[in-house]
Amino acid sequence: MNLTLHVWRQKGPKAKGKLETYQATNVSEDESFLEMLDEVNEELIKAGKDPIAFDHDCREGICGMCSQVINGKPHGGQERTTVCQLHMRSFADGDEIFIEPWRAKAFPVQKDLIADRSTLETIMQAGGFTSCHTGGVPDGNALLVPKPVADYAMDAAECIGCGACVAGCPNSSAMLYTSAKVAQLAVLPQGKGEAKARVKSMTDALLDEGFGNCTNHYECQDACPKGINVKFIAKLNREYIKSLV
Amino acid sequence: MILDGKAPTGPIENSWDKHRFDMKLVNPSNKRKYKILVVGTGLAGGAGAATLGELGYNVDAFCYQDSARRAHSIAAQGGINAAKAYPNDGDSIRRLFYDTIKGGDFRAREADVWRLSQVSNNIIDQCVAQGVPFARDYAGYLDNRSFGGAQVSRTFFARGQTGQQLLLGAYAALARQQKAGTVKLHPRTEMLDLVVVDGVAKGITVRNLITGEIESHWGDAVVLASGGYVNVFYLSTNAMGCSVTATWRAAKKGAFFANPCYTQIHPTCIPQHGDKQSKLTLMSESLRNDGRCWVPKKAEDCEKHPKDVPEEDRDYYLERKYPSFGNLAPRDIASRAAKEQCDDERGVGPGKRGVYLDFKTAIDRVGVDTIKERYGNLFEMYEKITDEDGYERPMRIYPAPHYAMGGLWVDYHLMSNIPGLFVAGEANFSVHGANRLGASALMQGLADGYFVLPYTVSNYLAGITPGAVKDDHPEFKRSVEEVQAQISKLLKINGKRTVGELHRELGKVMWEDVGMARSDASLNHALKRIPEIRDEFWNNVKITGEANELNQQLENAGRLADFLEFAEILTKDALHREESCGGHFRVEHQTDDGEAMRDDENFTYVAAWEFKGAGNEPELHKEPLRFENIKLAVRSYK
Numbered sequence: 055m056n057l058t059l060h061v062w063r064q065k066g067p068k069a070k071g072k073l074e075t076y077q078a079t080n081v082s083e084d085e086s087f088l089e090m091l092d093e094v095n096e097e098l099i100k101a102g103k104d105p106i107a108f109d110h111d112c113r114e115g116i117c118g119m120c121s122q123v124i125n126g127k128p129h130g131g132q133e134r135t136t137v138c139q140l141h142m143r144s145f146a147d148g149d150e151i152f153i154e155p156w157r158a159k160a161f162p163v164q165k166d167l168i169a170d171r172s173t174l175e176t177i178m179q180a181g182g183f184t185s186c187h188t189g190g191v192p193d194g195n196a197l198l199v200p201k202p203v204a205d206y207a208m209d210a211a212e213c214i215g216c217g218a219c220v221a222g223c224p225n226s227s228a229m230l231y232t233s234a235k236v237a238q239l240a241v242l243p244q245g246k247g248e249a250k251a252r253v254k255s256m257t258d259a260l261l262d263e264g265f266g267n268c269t270n271h272y273e274c275q276d277a278c279p280k281g282i283n284v285k286f287i288a289k290l291n292r293e294y295i296k297s298l299v
Numbered sequence: 300m301i302l303d304g305k306a307p308t309g310p311i312e313n314s315w316d317k318h319r320f321d322m323k324l325v326n327p328s329n330k331r332k333y334k335i336l337v338v339g340t341g342l343a344g345g346a347g348a349a350t351l352g353e354l355g356y357n358v359d360a361f362c363y364q365d366s367a368r369r370a371h372s373i374a375a376q377g378g379i380n381a382a383k384a385y386p387n388d389g390d391s392i393r394r395l396f397y398d399t400i401k402g403g404d405f406r407a408r409e410a411d412v413w414r415l416s417q418v419s420n421n422i423i424d425q426c427v428a429q430g431v432p433f434a435r436d437y438a439g440y441l442d443n444r445s446f447g448g449a450q451v452s453r454t455f456f457a458r459g460q461t462g463q464q465l466l467l468g469a470y471a472a473l474a475r476q477q478k479a480g481t482v483k484l485h486p487r488t489e490m491l492d493l494v495v496v497d498g499v500a501k502g503i504t505v506r507n508l509i510t511g512e513i514e515s516h517w518g519d520a521v522v523l524a525s526g527g528y529v530n531v532f533y534l535s536t537n538a539m540g541c542s543v544t545a546t547w548r549a550a551k552k553g554a555f556f557a558n559p560c561y562t563q564i565h566p567t568c569i570p571q572h573g574d575k576q577s578k579l580t581l582m583s584e585s586l587r588n589d590g591r592c593w594v595p596k597k598a599e600d601c602e603k604h605p606k607d608v609p610e611e612d613r614d615y616y617l618e619r620k621y622p623s624f625g626n627l628a629p630r631d632i633a634s635r636a637a638k639e640q641c642d643d644e645r646g647v648g649p650g651k652r653g654v655y656l657d658f659k660t661a662i663d664r665v666g667v668d669t670i671k672e673r674y675g676n677l678f679e680m681y682e683k684i685t686d687e688d689g690y691e692r693p694m695r696i697y698p699a700p701h702y703a704m705g706g707l708w709v710d711y712h713l714m715s716n717i718p719g720l721f722v723a724g725e726a727n728f729s730v731h732g733a734n735r736l737g738a739s740a741l742m743q744g745l746a747d748g749y750f751v752l753p754y755t756v757s758n759y760l761a762g763i764t765p766g767a768v769k770d771d772h773p774e775f776k777r778s779v780e781e782v783q784a785q786i787s788k789l790l791k792i793n794g795k796r797t798v799g800e801l802h803r804e805l806g807k808v809m810w811e812d813v814g815m816a817r818s819d820a821s822l823n824h825a826l827k828r829i830p831e832i833r834d835e836f837w838n839n840v841k842i843t844g845e846a847n848e849l850n851q852q853l854e855n856a857g858r859l860a861d862f863l864e865f866a867e868i869l870t871k872d873a874l875h876r877e878e879s880c881g882g883h884f885r886v887e888h889q890t891d892d893g894e895a896m897r898d899d900e901n902f903t904y905v906a907a908w909e910f911k912g913a914g915n916e917p918e919l920h921k922e923p924l925r926f927e928n929i930k931l932a933v934r935s936y937k
Contacts, residue, residue, distance in 0.1 A: 066848070084572040092577055092799065099797050099852065104844050107851055109365065111538040113578045115680070116463055117369040139683050164509060165849045172486070175366055179478045183471035184430050188350040188749050189421070191428035195385065198439025199432075207432035208457060211464055215368055244430045 055081050055147035059094065061106055062154040064163050067170075071163065073152070083143035087130065088113060088120065090142055091153075108167040115139040115279065118214035121221070122167050123154040128218035128277040136216065136279040156217055158226035160264040171217050173263035177228060178215075180259035181252040182235040184244050197243045210238040212280045222277030225266030230274035232256050233290035234282050240293050250297040257294060302555075302907055302922035305710040306410035311396075311928050315414040318711075322754055323761035330355035332765035335756065336503055336518035337361070338490045338545050341370030342462075342741060343724025344524030345469035346748025352481035353472075354753055356760075359516055360473070360482055361505060363489045363540055363854075368470040371526060371538040372744060375462025376583035376677070378446055378454035379426075379741040381419040386443050390451040392416045398449060399739060400929050402629055403704070403732020404881035404897065406558070406905075409928055410711055411729045418750040419742050423455055425749055429468035433457050447584055447629065447737020454738045459583055459676045465741055469748065489854065491782045493521065493549040493720065494774050500549075500720035501768040504778040506786075508854060511847035513782050515775040519765055520719050520756050523549060524748070527703030527725040529562055531862045531869065532814070533806020535700035536568060536581040542858035543865045546707050546726050550865075554715045555907035555920055557708035557728035559865070560873035563735055563882045564815050565701035566633035569684050570653040579699040580684055582677045584633075584737050587626045589661035589670060590694070592617050592637070594645040594654050601647050605655055605693050616640055616654075624936040631734045631882045631895075632936060634698035638815050639893065641697075648695040657693035698815060702740060704731040704882060705872075708907040708922070712755035713747060716907075719763075721756060723747035728905065733881025786846050789856050794839030798855045801836050805829070805859070805866060813870050818886045822874040829870065830914060833863040864913050871908070871917060878902045899931050 057078040064071030076098075081090050088110050095105035111119040120137040124130035130140045145151065153167065161169040199207075211234070219230040236253050239245030245252070261267070268287055275284045307314040307321075325333070333356050337348040340362040348360040362370060384390040395416040400407060423441070427433065433455050434442040446454035457464035476482040487508040494502035494515060502517040525545035529535040550556045567587060569580045593613045595601050600608045616636055618625045628636070637654045640646060647653050662670055667690055671678070678689045685695070706728040713721050713729070724744040731739065812825035836859065844850040879888040879895035880902070888896045905922040 082573055082575065085575055086577070089575050089577050093575060096797050096799060099841060099843055100795070102841075102843060105852060107849055111364060111369060111540050112371060112374050113539060114374055114536075114580050116374050116460065117364070117371070117538060118366075119364060119369050134679070135683065139680075141683065141686075143686060168849065171365055175474070175484075175486075178471070179474045183475045184428065185475060186425075186428040188346075188353060188425060188472070188753070191424045194383070194423045194427040194433070194441050197427060199435050200439040201435050201437045203439075204432050204435040207430070208464075211432050211457075211467065212460065214463075215366065238432065239430050242430050242432070244428055 055083065055142070055145065057081060057145065058150045060150065060152045063106070063166055065165065067162055067164055081142050083141070085142045086113065086138060087124070087140040087142065088138050106167065107165045110138055113138040116214060118216035121156050121169060121216055121218070123156065123221055125152050128156070128221040129279050134279055134281050156221040158220045160226060160228070161217060161220065173265070174215055174217060174228065174231060176263050177232055177256055177259045178235065181248070181255040184239060185248060186244070199242060203241055207238045207242050210234040210282065210286050213282050214280055216279065218277040218279060219274035220265065222273040223266065224271055224273065225269060227268045228260050228265040229268035229287050229290070230278065230282055230284065232260050233286040236293055237286040237289040240289065249293060253290060253293040253297050300920045302708065302716070302905070302920050303710070304408050304922050305712065306408055307711065311409060311413045314410050315417055319754055322758035325757050325761050327355060331357065333357065333519045333760050334359065334517065334766070335520045335522065336516055337522045337524060338503065339370065339524035339526060339726070340367035340473065340484070341372035341524060341526060341724060342466055342469055342744030343748045344522065345370065345466065345473050346745050347522055347524060347723055347752045348482050349469060349472035349476050350749050350753045351756060352476035352479070354757070355481065358482040359485065359518065361485045361488045361490060363487065363508060365486050367473055367484060367486070368467060370466060371541055372466045372741070373463045374538065375741055376459045377585045378444065378456035378461045378738040379422065379465060380453050380738040381423045381455060381742065382416055382453060383420055383423060385441060386452045388451045390453050394451065395419060395453065397929055399730065399736060400732070401934055402734055402736040404734055404934050405732065405899070405903070405926060405931050406880055406924065407730050407732035408924060409926060414751065415730050415743060415746050418746045421750055422742060422745045426465055426468050429471055431457060431464045431468045444585065445588065447627070449736065459674070462741055465745065469745070490525070490545045491548060491857065492778045493552045494778045495552045495717060496768050496772055496774045499718045501772070502770060502775060504782050506782070509849050511845070511850065513779050515770045515779055517768060517770040517775065519760055519763060520721060522721040522723060522752060522756070523707065523726050524723040525726050527706070528865060529700040529703050531805070531866050532700040532809045533802050534571065534576060534579050534810070536565060536579050539578060542861065544858050544861045546722070547861040547865050549707060549715070549720060550910050552717070553909070554717050554720060555708040555909050556705070556868055557905050557907040558705035558872065559869040559908065560876055560883050561704035561733045561881060562700060563630060563702040563704060564634040564698040566630055566637055566698050567656065567696045568699035569681060570648055570695050570697040572649065580680065581699065581701060582681060582696070584630065586656060586674055586677060587633070589673065590656040590658050591615055591626055591660055592633070592654055592656055594640045594647060598644045601645060601651060614640070614645070621936045628936050629734060629736065635815055635884060637698055653695040653697045655693035656696045658689065662690065702735055704728065704733060704735055708905065712758065713751055714755065714759065719759065721752060723752055733883055786853065789840070789853065789860070790842055790846060792838065792840050792842070794841050796835065796839050797841060798852055798859050801832060801840060802859050802862070805832050805863060808832070809866055813873055816884050816886050817873050819874070822870055825870045826867065826874070829863065829866050833913065836860065836863055868908050868910065868917055872906055875919065876902060876906065903931070
């Protein structure tokens with residue numbers, strides 16, 4: 055199939071960006087979206103032009119590196135799918151495709167489709183851990199975690215930290231991202247001791263880093279490639295209130 | 300030179316405990332005077348950096364991704380082994396030790412493997428304390444499964460994302476240390492040189508991938524935990540950014556590269572779909588617990604829908620060849636068996652390079668819901684890539700390069716032959732011998748990071764003066780100039796071929812000639828082709844853009860330049876090792892029924908290669924391997 059791409063090109067963080075148009079020709083439906091972009095880049099390089107810079111690494115949907123807004127939807131809008139797992143069979147011959155970087159005040163664009171997501175790191179450093187030392191911990195079975203609790207924690211822990219929730223949110227809130235870690239550690243016996251301090255410091259960091267607040271649009275859940283549920287935001291809110299009393 | 304692995308002597312059961320006591324310590328108030336550089340933030344590097352930081356050292360950690368959480372350890376699916384013996388099924392530290400030595404085809408160092416088996420239990424406790432949501436039963440106890448050729452259930456798992464969850468545990472520990480100020484992380488930074496002063500590792504030179512700036516960092520010790528090199532095959536299950544660059548640049552500064560020919564080809568990957576493919580996707584081999592591998596008995600049935608091939612015309616080749624292990628035969632054996640069937644013209648799918656993995660028997664036995672619960676995410680992944688429903692139609696799988704058992708040579712302290720240079724995780728060669736067992740990579744990465752490096756690096760530091768060499772030493776300036784010169788050289792070529800094209804070309808040679816079956820002729824063919832591609836690269840590659848900006852082509856070009864040198868050493872190692880063992884299969888050395896034939900008399904050693912410049916003969920150094928606790932035996936899974 056043949057496609058027309060409109061791609062956000064921006065030379066650097068301070069440069070002004072704009073959409074440029076490219077043709078992708080002879081695209082096979084078995085290719086992934088990023089392989090299609092690889093081919094476009096090969097042509098650009100041969101023509102002596104700067105290829106499109108984009109983040110990617112594992113190309114199997116788990117590292118969270120890839121981050122593109124495709125036709126207005128983070129990761130292309132297919133359910134539980136990262137850009138790298140999006141395949142060209144979801145498009146039709148002659149389609150026009152708009153490709154942009156994550157857009158949020160807290161994610162400044164570095165080049166083309168690459169955004170700086172280090173603000174997500176700051177939130178995690180604020181308290182996304184249990185303060186255990188290496189060594190000197192009890193036997194793994196000393197802390198019993200019944201399956202429903204372990205499953206709930208795992209549902210939250212599946213977050214890959216890509217930032218699609220932020221890109222999808224009209225407020226550019228990182229609430230789903232933050233809540234997933236708060237909820238995971240709040241229900242596990244290992245994390246309960248620090249639950250109050252954690253929810254406070256992580257939400258403080260979220261606001262300090264320029265993310266918006268949550269006003270229940272649920273766009274984050276829609277955009278999340280791992281299906282993280284907004285129920286964790288409710289859990290965060292409960293943990294937050296508990297921390298005040 | 301005969302290398303000494305410095306393994307402790309005496310009864311192996313006490314070897315690590317005794318050795319820990321014998322090692323020197325650094326006084327708590329002196330720790331803050333030392334600086335340690337850690338390259339790579341996967342399981343080994345992340346865990347190591349966090350633990351060394353917690354001990355009180357100043358740690359600078361480096362990764363090429365934008366976050367430590369994205370290292371490729373994250374992609375490991377199946378699980379992590381430990382000798383907890385919770386299911387009461389006969390497991391023990393000794394059995395894990397035995398299985399790992401045997402699984403590695405008797406090409407690993409006994410003492411290192413014992414230590415790994417011993418600390419495996421601490422790893423599970425540590426990860427639980429971090430909040431890793433391992434699978435549990437309704438009472439709350441940790442769940443186990445059997446995995447990858449083990450006859451006991453010793454594998455702990457977190458759905459199909461065990462690597463992710465363990466890495467996030469290490470990442471959380473690292474975040475805690477970043478907050479505490481003991482670890483400074485340098486993301487989007489790639490190591491391009493090792494700085495060696497008077498024969499001792501004293502720093503690294505890196506490129507800031509955002510600004511293109513080249514800078515040096517000094518350290519009292521350098522830890523490389525930069526992963527494996529199977530992207531030398533171009534198509535592999537590794538992430539796109541995985542490369543040999545960090546370890547190879549250290550090799551160019553004198554570190555020996557051990558057993559590079561030991562590469563693991565994983566049996567359960569999704570077959571290649573076309574020429575434009577950029578990577579291969581692995582599905583956890585836990586699928587083989589319930590899936591049965593087969594191909595049609597008759598070549599003419601290969602084009603048929605699998606449902607139209609009657610039971611009696613199917614060849615369940617693993618069950619036929621290995622009745623006691625069946626579909627759970629270890630990776631190297633299962634991969635080679637799949638290749639044999641396809642070479643026999645009985646493969647299925649595009650290009651007839653695929654075999655079926657069929658769940659029908661299991662679905663009939665336990666129901667589709669149970670299968671969904673066990674492997675749902677893998678079936679989903681399979682469907683996304685192939686557009687086929689694995690519940691309805693058998694999956695198609697084919698082996699793909701997956702893991703490197705070889706790596707920089709290290710002694711028992713995980714220190715290379717360059718004092719002060721430590722190597723951990725997949726980047727070193729130490730414990731997997733010629734073949735790694737499933738669920739053992741996560742175990743090794745975390746063992747090295749949490750429980751080995753903190754002791755052995757401290758022991759080294761206790762013997763040196765902190766900050767004796769800093770980045771004002773002339774070697775640092777020289778290193779920066781060398782790195783800058785190479786980048787300028789690359790950008791000046793301005794030829795006609797892209798980095799991607801040339802990497803594909805190298806990969807094709809490596810896969811066809813140095814892949815699952817190697818012969819004297821194929822290896823010599825590769826040795827002819829690799830220098831040709833290398834010359835083509837240095838004369839005709841085209842890289843657009845500039846040095847002082849975010850330039851992904853330039854990054855890829857540097858990595859390919861290293862693969863083009865390294866590939867030759869890998870091939871020479873394969874040619875010199877006139878035996879078949881584990882992942883290294885030489886067609887000249889097989890039994891009448893096609894099984895690997897080791898030559899213990901002549902090859903029970905680690906081959907550690909000293910690089911002498913591209914195109915020159917590397918020098919071989921040997922570390923003899925001694926088996927005092929396990930008798931050398933033919934590895935049989937029949």
